[in-house]
Amino acid sequence: MVWLILVYNLDGGKMAITKTKFINYSRCPRYVALDDLKKEKLDSMISIDKYKKEEEFEHIAELLSGMFDDEGNDLIDVKNEHLETMMPYYNKVEILAGELASKYFSGNFKFSKSTYNQESFDAVIDNIRYLCYVDIYNENNDGINIIEVKATTTKKYLNLGSKEQSIFLKDEKGIYRLIEDLGYDIEDYMPVKVYERNKAKLFDRFTSCGHYIYDIAVQRFIIENDMKSHGDKRNVRYYLAVLNSNYVFDGKYKDGEAIYDTINGEDIIAYIDVTSITRDLMDKIYLDSQKIKRYIDDLSGSRVALGEYCEYKKTVKCKFCKLCFDVLPKEHSILCYMNNNFGFKDGNTKYDVFDLINDGKVSMLDIPSSMLNREKNRIQRECVVSGEPYINKNKIKGGLKMIRYPLYHLDFETFPCPLPRYKGERPYSQSVFQFSLHIERKEGVCDLEKDHYGYLAADHLDHRLELVKLMCELIPDDGMVLVYNDSFEKTRLKELAYIFPEYKEKLLKIRDNVFDLMNIVKTNSSLYERLGYSKEEARMFNYYHPDMDGSFSIKKVLPLFSNLTYKGMEVGNGVEAMVTYASFPKLLPFDYKHKYTKLTEYCRQDTYAMFAVLDGLRKSVK
Numbered sequence: 001m002v003w004l005i006l007v008y009n010l011d012g013g014k015m016a017i018t019k020t021k022f023i024n025y026s027r028c029p030r031y032v033a034l035d036d037l038k039k040e041k042l043d044s045m046i047s048i049d050k051y052k053k054e055e056e057f058e059h060i061a062e063l064l065s066g067m068f069d070d071e072g073n074d075l076i077d078v079k080n081e082h083l084e085t086m087m088p089y090y091n092k093v094e095i096l097a098g099e100l101a102s103k104y105f106s107g108n109f110k111f112s113k114s115t116y117n118q119e120s121f122d123a124v125i126d127n128i129r130y131l132c133y134v135d136i137y138n139e140n141n142d143g144i145n146i147i148e149v150k151a152t153t154t155k156k157y158l159n160l161g162s163k164e165q166s167i168f169l170k171d172e173k174g175i176y177r178l179i180e181d182l183g184y185d186i187e188d189y190m191p192v193k194v195y196e197r198n199k200a201k202l203f204d205r206f207t208s209c210g211h212y213i214y215d216i217a218v219q220r221f222i223i224e225n226d227m228k229s230h231g232d233k234r235n236v237r238y239y240l241a242v243l244n245s246n247y248v249f250d251g252k253y254k255d256g257e258a259i260y261d262t263i264n265g266e267d268i269i270a271y272i273d274v275t276s277i278t279r280d281l282m283d284k285i286y287l288d289s290q291k292i293k294r295y296i297d298d299l300s301g302s303r304v305a306l307g308e309y310c311e312y313k314k315t316v317k318c319k320f321c322k323l324c325f326d327v328l329p330k331e332h333s334i335l336c337y338m339n340n341n342f343g344f345k346d347g348n349t350k351y352d353v354f355d356l357i358n359d360g361k362v363s364m365l366d367i368p369s370s371m372l373n374r375e376k377n378r379i380q381r382e383c384v385v386s387g388e389p390y391i392n393k394n395k396i397k398g399g400l401k402m403i404r405y406p407l408y409h410l411d412f413e414t415f416p417c418p419l420p421r422y423k424g425e426r427p428y429s430q431s432v433f434q435f436s437l438h439i440e441r442k443e444g445v446c447d448l449e450k451d452h453y454g455y456l457a458a459d460h461l462d463h464r465l466e467l468v469k470l471m472c473e474l475i476p477d478d479g480m481v482l483v484y485n486d487s488f489e490k491t492r493l494k495e496l497a498y499i500f501p502e503y504k505e506k507l508l509k510i511r512d513n514v515f516d517l518m519n520i521v522k523t524n525s526s527l528y529e530r531l532g533y534s535k536e537e538a539r540m541f542n543y544y545h546p547d548m549d550g551s552f553s554i555k556k557v558l559p560l561f562s563n564l565t566y567k568g569m570e571v572g573n574g575v576e577a578m579v580t581y582a583s584f585p586k587l588l589p590f591d592y593k594h595k596y597t598k599l600t601e602y603c604r605q606d607t608y609a610m611f612a613v614l615d616g617l618r619k620s621v622k
């Protein structure tokens with residue numbers, strides 16, 4: 001959906017604000033002023049092409065939040081033009097949702113990829129004119145259905161509830177509705193408390209599931225006011241159309257295009273009824289519109305308190321984070337305390353990290369040790385004070401003793417495509433397109449080029465079998481496989497084992513032989529307890545350096561043990577690797593060859609970095 005808000009100023013001028021702007025303008029007063037410092041600039045009408053462009057970036061941010069956790073530091077530095085590579089995937093989701101809607105809803109439909117052919121609503125409320133475009137508009141004898149398409153999955157909604165049961169259930173047509181909206185007794189499914197606690201997350205616009213609910217609630221606000229002004233009393237229901245995380249693609253194609261038929265009763269798109277949820281949000285949306293009006297009238301660029309509304313480090317973060325968060329020092333800021341939320345205590349009073357920042361406590365050293373609840377945070381602080389690393393040599397030595405040679409350093413690159421591309425995949429499956437392997441033949445002996453092996457898919461055809469075959473040939477049954485942060489690689493190996501039954505036994509063996517280098521750098525409680533360490537010591541990290549600033553990512557750890565660097569690499573992080581691969585079909589031969597080489601170099605660096613860290617760790621405890 002795309003929508004505009006046009007504000008009539010007292011002098012009769014018009015101000016145009018896109019949908020993205022409503023969501024952003026309601027964050028804080030400063031955003032409005034920073035976005036358009038000159039009032040005259042706000043008075044101009046916005047072109048349809050400009051707001052379509054703004055919408056595109058929002059869709060891209062939504063796509064990326066489906067692809068990555070909202071902690072991805074990497075995302076901050078990736079260029080928008082790279083991310084635009086993702087747009088065709090969003091457009092395809094929109095088309096599929098429109099085509100499938102007739103299976104779930106009767107009557108006439110209006111939907112289009114372009115806003116020019118979409119149904120629109122507009123309303124003037126308190127001198128502000130609002131206009132919205134609807135993704136899928138459906139009219140039938142019962143009234144109107146408004147369907148908003150989002151490139152996210154059902155997973156985050158179906159995960160709300162008890163362990164066994166979501167707060168949403170399918171009705172007889174297959175549409176997800178709240179248990180209470182189906183007229184069922186909640187207690188038959190879960191304790192009411194559990195239900196209410198989970199449902200409350202839908203009303204928080206800063207949670208991953210509440211984000212989309214807030215969006216469609218704003219749309220409802222405009223539609224209701226438009227209809228009221230015309231005396232239109234028809235019944236309107238509101239739905240989210242999202243990717244179905246239970247859908248497993250069967251690998252059927254026509255003319256090279258994936259065909260998403262109904263499989264085992266599941267469709268690629270699922271529809272969620274959010275009518276009662278958005279109704280309960282109407283008062284809040286009205287208050288937010290009032291807030292925006294005040295912010296526009298005041299147009300003050302003064303600093304305001306930082307808070308969760310900044311959505312710092314999320315894919316949907318405020319675009320002015322860089323500017324407003326300049327109060328934080330570049331190194332050792334208070335946000336570098338691991339698990340910092342409510343980790344600070346003074347007597348019986350607990351402090352939120354933003355309360356402290358707004359109170360001027362911006363650096364790690366602004367927090368006295370006595371206010372740090374956690375031992376890990378106290379060690380972080382001590383490291384900053386001394387400038388020295390914390391090392392538990394015995395634990396590191398214990399971990400190193402478990403390593404067997406030859407050692408196989410393994411890493412995958414994946415493309416979490418919103419739409420499954422190959423047989424056995426679901427929406428946002430981490431589709432493996434590359435593996436990199438460095439073989440450390442004996443302790444400390446590994447050459448960047450000579451000991452490197454790997455496979456990088458040349459195009460977007462399904463190359464998983466070739467990749468699996470080569471990997472299985474290179475790694476012997478009993479070879480120890482070293483990875484960094486094992487849950488990712490282990491899950492991929494397990495998925496590939498079930499997709500390729502002929503390699504299942506071998507792939508599961510590789511998976512069983514995986515050892516996580518992070519166990520030695522950070523720790524692994526159960527592993528170190530098995531080695532005889534107390535619960536407390538096993539839980540405590542093995543190594544911490546002040547330069548890590550709370551992160552154990554390989555990119556942070558590598559410079560502590562080696563001169564190897566990702567700086568200056570054309571493909572220098574996971575997101576750039578993914579968008580480079582995604583761009584392959586569009587590249588001209590010369591560019592393709594160049595990008596293929598750069599991507600290969602990046603992947604090679606990832607496994608050599610593991611060797612370098614391991615080697616550095618060995619030397620640090622000698």
Ligand code: SF4
Binds near residue numbers: 304
């Ligand atoms: S970063 Fe936070 S404080 Fe700054 S403009 Fe954005 S929302 Fe407001």
